[in-house]
Amino acid sequence: MILYMLPLAIGPWQIALIVVIVLLLFGGKKIPELMRGLGSGIKEFKDASKEEDDNIEKKE
Structure with missing residues (x-):
């Protein structure tokens, strides 16, 4: 494995x-709200x- 990629191995x-x-x-109650916000952003x-x-595609 390349040495500079080792820190990326999780x-x-x-x-x-x-x-x-x-x-x-963040606490347990705040995490679902954060995930909802992340999901809607995606x-x-x-x-x-x-x-x-x-x-x-319409322009072509």
Whole structure:
């Protein structure tokens, strides 16, 4: 494996540590609200990119 890619390898212990830190920072009640916001942002991005693709296809 290439040495500069080793820090990108995330194992189960690193994921567990990240989850614990997120729980400590935001609390259990705030996380679903954050995930909803993230999901709606991703949905809006996909819709906008699809709309842009449709506009490009119509011009051709």
